[in-house]
Amino acid sequence: MKFGVIVFPGSNCDDDMVHVLGNVMKQECVKIWHKDTQLEGFGPGDCIVLPGGFSYGDYLRSGAIARFSPIMKAVAEFAEQGGIVYGICNGFQILCEAGLLPGVLLRNTNQQYICKNVHLKTITTSTPLTASLASGQVLKIPIAHGDGRFYADEATMRELETNDQILFRYSTESGEITDAANPNGALYNIAGVCNKQRNVFGMMPHPERASEAILGNTDGRLLFESLVTLGQMAAATVAE
Amino acid sequence: MKFVADINIMPHKELLDPQGKAVANNLKNVGISGVQDVRIGKHISLNIEADSEAAARELVDTACRKLLANVIMESFQFELHEAEA
Numbered sequence: 527m528k529f530g531v532i533v534f535p536g537s538n539c540d541d542d543m544v545h546v547l548g549n550v551m552k553q554e555c556v557k558i559w560h561k562d563t564q565l566e567g568f569g570p571g572d573c574i575v576l577p578g579g580f581s582y583g584d585y586l587r588s589g590a591i592a593r594f595s596p597i598m599k600a601v602a603e604f605a606e607q608g609g610i611v612y613g614i615c616n617g618f619q620i621l622c623e624a625g626l627l628p629g630v631l632l633r634n635t636n637q638q639y640i641c642k643n644v645h646l647k648t649i650t651t652s653t654p655l656t657a658s659l660a661s662g663q664v665l666k667i668p669i670a671h672g673d674g675r676f677y678a679d680e681a682t683m684r685e686l687e688t689n690d691q692i693l694f695r696y697s698t699e700s701g702e703i704t705d706a707a708n709p710n711g712a713l714y715n716i717a718g719v720c721n722k723q724r725n726v727f728g729m730m731p732h733p734e735r736a737s738e739a740i741l742g743n744t745d746g747r748l749l750f751e752s753l754v755t756l757g758q759m760a761a762a763t764v765a766e
Numbered sequence: 767m768k769f770v771a772d773i774n775i776m777p778h779k780e781l782l783d784p785q786g787k788a789v790a791n792n793l794k795n796v797g798i799s800g801v802q803d804v805r806i807g808k809h810i811s812l813n814i815e816a817d818s819e820a821a822a823r824e825l826v827d828t829a830c831r832k833l834l835a836n837v838i839m840e841s842f843q844f845e846l847h848e849a850e851a
Contacts, residue, residue, distance in 0.1 A: 635782065635784050677839060678838070711782065
């Protein structure tokens with residue numbers, strides 16, 4: 527499986543992502559500059575990652591300007607063809623602005639940038655990203671954002687539920703979905719979603735910051751392992 | 767023809783506006799009472815060159831829909847007037 531990590535001006539988690547995918551997961555991984563217009567050598571079994579950061583300084587709205595970067599047209603085509611697209615934090619915001627994922631990410635309710643470990647309850651396991659997790663499995667992964675309050679209108683929310691598109695909900699350590707466990711005011715504690723075709727993923731927490739024992743937390747690695755193991759197979763099915 | 771567009775972008779009414787809420791609370795702290803609600807949005811001003819007012823209007827509308835506003839979370843309205851020479 528080949529990974530491409532898009533670098534926007536203001537991305538700052540690109541190196542962490544390349545390190546985890548290349549050195550920890552031992553996968554082929556290249557950086558792709560946002561001004562490139564083609565994803566050459568990437569097929570439906572591969573994965574394009576939009577990393578965290580502050581693309582274009584979060585000007586106007588988080589992700590609003592990056593979503594018009596030249597590479598985004600190729601990313602949309604790649605997703606259309608069944609390739610896996612995975613946005614983390616600012617990458618999630620960009621995918622929402624681009625319309626590749628439903629909803630939007632608003633300013634945290636407490637108006638503050640929050641950087642801490644949170645617990646996530648796994649909701650759907652019918653995606654390449656979460657297939658090797660158990661339904662309801664609780665992961666500890668850090669968040670680091672100011673604009674993470676997921677919001678979508680009622681009709682969209684119903685669709686997310688009906689189509690089983692919710693990846694994770696903020697929860698307590700034991701997996702209870704409570705207001706106190708919701709760090710940013712996200713609707714229904716939503717921390718991550720996928721598209722209807724189940725090949726585009728977005729989440730606010732940073733699994734690349736929780737993938738090595740030396741960092742004291744390896745729960746994030748489970749997601750990359752799931753992707754690598756099942757990604758190619760699932761993506762091939764989508765492409766059919 | 768030269769035009770100026772004054773665009774106001776506001777968060778949807780049903781959305782919590784934490785920034786507005788914080789300001790509303792602080793108005794009380796500086797001794798200003800009677801403000802019942804505060805909503806905070808953005809004001810964007812565009813200088814435009816277009817063939818007609820209708821063309822300028824369409825350009826601003828497209829700019830708002832494509833980039834300046836995200837209609838999932840906010841609504842926009844604008845006023846257009848001819849620029850002073």
